[in-house]
Amino acid sequence: MERQPCVYLLSSGRHATIYIGVTSDLMGRLHQHRTGAVPGFTSRYNVKRLVHYEMAETMEAAILREKQLKAWKxxxxxxxxxxxxxxxxDRAVIxxxxxxx
Structure with a gap:
């Protein structure tokens, strides 16, 4: 998969903790989350399962969508x-x- 802006949702399990992030390299970012390469929320709470992602035309559009989703109930x-x-x-398997x- 080539670099493309993307907003993604990870979870620690069904109906469990949800994390929303944005990246221009979904594969690389997923690798970081899955290996715990970057300390923080997702490694602390074992949030590694890709449950939803949306590609965007621009990084600005992806960031706006991320902010929108983070504000949602x-x-x-x-x-x-x-x-x-x-x-x-886990959509990362696909x-x-x-x-x-």
Whole structure:
């Protein structure tokens, strides 16, 4: 996958902790989250499962979408995830990552 602005949602499990981030390198960023390479919220709370992502035309658009999603009520975020991923499956596997253990 070539570099492209993206907003993504990670979770520690179904209906569990949700993290919203933005990147121009989804594969690289997922690798960082999954290996715990960057200390912080996601490594502390084991938030590694990619449950939703959206590509954007520009980084500015991705950042605006990230801010919008972060302002949403939790129930709206859950509905967004479950619209396309009702069982909160790890979409990183579809992108070529091994399943989480």
């Amino acid at each position: 939790r129930e709206w975020k859950v509905a967004l995830i479950e619209r396309d991923n009702p069982f909160w499956e 992108l070529g990552f091994p399943p989480l253990t």
